[in-house]
Amino acid sequence: MLTSMIMALVLIAISGVLICIGVFLLPIGGAPAAMGTATGVATGAEMMAAGSGLTGLLMACALYNEPAWVVMVNAGISSSIMMTVLMISANVIYMLGRGIPPALATVEIDPVTKENNKPFITPGTVGHGVPTGGYVSGIFGSFVGGVGGALTFIPMYRFSSGIFDLLGSLPQTRPDLSAISLACIAALGIYFINANIAAYSIKGVIEGWWDPKFKQIGRVATVCFIASFLFGIMVLLASVPL
């Protein structure tokens, strides 16, 4: 029991690092993107991370009795699906509704398609829309973030329904509803705590892995690791029957 608790604490801390990396990879535009003057989807970092993370959590709830790796991979894939739908609908509004071509501002050549972005940028803006590079980066980011959310969900759910096996499949045939909602709320809490650290460090706007702000990721991931470790103790206090 003690070894599985220590392992759960380490898993929660790793999930914090994964959520942080996920937020860094998303194409976040914030308020400037709503006016078409910054690359990315026009909403805050935390809301995008929460949307994709919650989709992953719902998938993790549906697969409550599967082995841990199945839960993690499926949570990541469902987060990615949510984010792809979000980015493509943002692009439809940008391109067909407002006539804005997607373009990156921090690099001249798109890192994925090798196309030149320079002629498409409106003077006075820092890019617009979600170009292919940002799109691919967003898919990876939401996958990593969804895996991170599921990593918090798994130990919390198993401990609160009285099972101390972290990785294998469960013998349950019906879900333990109170444990599911307890685990969901705790995973949501850990998600917001880490997503906010990343969001504050990027100041609300980032394009993808080529952005200059991406270089701070080591420092921010350290903070996320320590903060998730700290609040992971709270999660364990909440889940283990005393």
Next chain:
Amino acid sequence: MMGEAAKKVSVDPRTLAIMGVASGLVGIYASYLSPVFAAALAIPVMVWSADTVRRIAGYGLGTGVPSIGNLALSMGILVAIAGLKLQPILGVAIAATSGLIYGVLISRFKILGIPSFGRFMSELATAACLVCMCLMSAVAGGYDWTVRDYFGSRVVPALFTTGMVAAIFWVSSLAAMHPYNACLGVGERQGRTLRVAVVVAGIDILIAGIARVGYLAISGKGQFFDALAIIALGAVVWIYGMFDFLRVSMKEAAATQWTGIPPKPKIP
């Protein structure tokens, strides 16, 4: 922006903090008598959390004000679960300590350049934890320290099995972030922002009462009296706060003109 505002406040932040902690703790322990106390005494705590968000967000966060409300409630609900499991007063101590560590971490690693961020986060986590504990014990029918495993036998069936905890999470987050998010701008004044906080507190209490009605109806326990009292209290606070806010706004505005819809203006 903040330097000007910090000098002329109508209520001192320290007074608000002392009032918030005292009334929150008294509310939780007094809910042994009736859950209405927990709901009623949560109002000063919500006003305190809104004032703390106002002081932090005045420096500019770069990600919008709602993020800090959700962050506060994420810390708050994790600690509140642990607090209701062990002892509410211990929960407050854990919230203050963990919020302080979180804030100091963020400012030491130079993620945000807000002065005394540790103290702000400590206040915010404590306020969020107290709001969560008050509303959760109001929905669960009052904190009862004589019951062994209070959390498992009362709070889990009332909030977690029914799923009401999601509603409590989001309305408490709204109480922290909405007042400053709605009022920010050039002519922002503490008195008006805190009046919006009272309005949102009324909505929160109303929703906690609805959640209690839902729990009692699902579990088939009957005895709707205290739930209806919570709903009535919430509605009174909401309507009174709304009219008070409108009165102050119209007094401070340069000019107001009625749009004609609804036809007869009846605002005092």
